[in-house]
Amino acid sequence: MAAALATTTAGVTAMAAGPAFAGGSDATTVTVTPSHPTEFTGQPIAFNSLVVPATAGMGKITGTVTWTVTGQDGTVVPCASVKALTSGGKSQCKIAKGVLLGGDSPYTASAAYSGDATYGQSSGSTTQAVTATATVVKLVISAPPTSGAATVATATVVGGPATALLTGTVLFTVTSGTHSPGVVVGCTGPATGKNSVLANDTVTLVGQVAVCNLPSGWMTVPKTTGQNPKPTDNWSVTALFTGNNSFDLGRSTKSGTARV
Numbered sequence: 355m356a357a358a359l360a361t362t363t364a365g366v367t368a369m370a371a372g373p374a375f376a377g378g379s380d381a382t383t384v385t386v387t388p389s390h391p392t393e394f395t396g397q398p399i400a401f402n403s404l405v406v407p408a409t410a411g412m413g414k415i416t417g418t419v420t421w422t423v424t425g426q427d428g429t430v431v432p433c434a435s436v437k438a439l440t441s442g443g444k445s446q447c448k449i450a451k452g453v454l455l456g457g458d459s460p461y462t463a464s465a466a467y468s469g470d471a472t473y474g475q476s477s478g479s480t481t482q483a484v485t486a487t488a489t490v491v492k493l494v495i496s497a498p499p500t501s502g503a504a505t506v507a508t509a510t511v512v513g514g515p516a517t518a519l520l521t522g523t524v525l526f527t528v529t530s531g532t533h534s535p536g537v538v539v540g541c542t543g544p545a546t547g548k549n550s551v552l553a554n555d556t557v558t559l560v561g562q563v564a565v566c567n568l569p570s571g572w573m574t575v576p577k578t579t580g581q582n583p584k585p586t587d588n589w590s591v592t593a594l595f596t597g598n599n600s601f602d603l604g605r606s607t608k609s610g611t612a613r614v
Contacts, residue, residue: 379472379474380407380408380409380412380472380473380474381407381408381473381474381476382405382406382407382408382415382443382467382469382473382474382475382476383405383406383408383476383478384403384404384405384406384419384465384466384467384476384477384478385403385404385406385478386401386402386403386463386464386465386478386479386480387401387402387404387480388400388401388402388463388480388482389401389402392485393454393482393483393484393485394456394484394485394486394487394514395454395455395456395484395485395486395487395513395514395516395600395601396451396452396453396454396455396487396513396514396515396516396517396519397451397454397487397514397515398434398448398449398450398451398453398515399448399449399454399482400446400447400448400449401421401423401446401447401449401463401465401480401482402444402445402446403419403421403444403445403446403447403465403467403478404443404444405419405439405443405444405445405467405473405476406443407443407472407473412472412473413472414441414442415439415440415441415442415443415470415472415473416439416441416470416471417439417467417468417469417470417473418439418467418468419439419445419465419466419467419468420465420466420468421433421436421445421447421463421464421465422463422464422466423447423449423461423462423463423464424461424462425455425458425459425461426458426459426460426461427458429458431449431453431454431461433447433448433449434448434449434450434453435447435448436448439467445465447463447465451515451516452515452516452517452518452519453516454482454484454516455484455516455519455599455600456484456485456486456487456599456600456601457598457599457600458484459482459483459484459485459599460481460482460483460484461481461482461484462479462480462481462482463479463480463481463482464477464478464479465477465478465479484600486597486598486599486600486601486602487513487514487516487600487601487602488513488514488602488604489511489512489513489520489595489597489601489602489603489604490511490512490513490604491509491510491511491512491524491593491594491595491604491605491606492509492510492511492512492606493507493508493509493591493592493593493606493607493608494507494508494509494510495507495591495608496508498610498612499573499589499610499612500612501573501574501575501587501612501614502570502571502573502574503570504567504568504569504570504572505568505572505573506565506566506567506568507526507528507541507565507566507568507591507593507608508563508564508565508566509524509526509557509563509564509565509566509593509595509606510562510563511524511559511562511563511564511595511601511604512562513600513601513604516600516601517562519600520559520562520600520601521559521598522558522559522595522596522597522598522601523556523557523558523559523564523595523596524556524557524559524564524593524594524595524596525555525556525593525594525596526541526555526556526557526564526566526591526592526593526594527555527590527591527592527594528541528555528566528568528572528589528590528591528592529589529590530572530573530574530587530588530589530590531573531586531587531588531589541555541557541566541567541568556596559595564593566591566593568591573587573589573612574587575587575612575613575614577614578614584613584614585613585614586611586612586613587611587612588609588610588611588612589609589610589611589612590607590608590609591607591608591609592605592606592607593605593606593607
């Protein structure tokens with residue numbers, strides 16, 4: 355019978371040529387190994403299984419391998435593709451990119467061999483830790499800040515192939531030379547729809563984006579005087595993605611000098 359693939363409620367089954375049996379008398383063991391030992395949030399990975407008989411030379415292995423991959427919270431992760439059990443006892447479960455998360459780490463990958471007329475049933479598993487992946491914060495200022503004018507700062511957070519699953523908050527820290535050293539100017543603009551600004555200058559990401567609305571007067575250049583004919587005001591805006599179990603901290607800063 356030609357090789358085929360089937361899906362069961364227990365996981366993904368990789369079928370080899372020939373019928374499946376309840377299991378023969380010759381014992382087997384199953385080992386499961388990942389394609390690479392270090393995994394970051396969103397990276398693809400493959401789990402490889404090998405069925406080894408206790409007695410060599412008994413014949414080619416047939417039957418099926420059923421794959422089950424689960425996160426530490428019990429979430430079942432499907433195999434994106436499966437390589438059927440070969441006569442040499444090998445099978446593989448590939449997990450697509452953007453699926454595994456550090457927040458659900460560690461994952462357990464299990465392979466259950468069905469057995470055949472010669473070889474007995476067995477199973478094996480491995481655990482795979484997933485590390486938080488690095489993030490990049492792209493900070494855009496709506497326009498060069500001018501004295502007394504409102505400004506919009508927009509932070510977009512990118513976290514590798516699992517970016518679409520990224521959640522969390524961005525902390526905006528804004529300073530201006532017109533304020534005392536160390537005084538923080540807040541995101542006090544009005545709440546508008548999905549980009550509503552929350553208290554404490556912390557904004558929840560919506561579709562990877564957080565927006566800080568700086569009100570009129572957040573930065574003001576002093577008036578020209580005889581002692582100061584060319585007044586300026588320094589400003590700085592920092593957006594810090596505060597991170598979580600799946601994504602690392604990320605930060606970006608824009609700064610400049612405004613003149614009259």
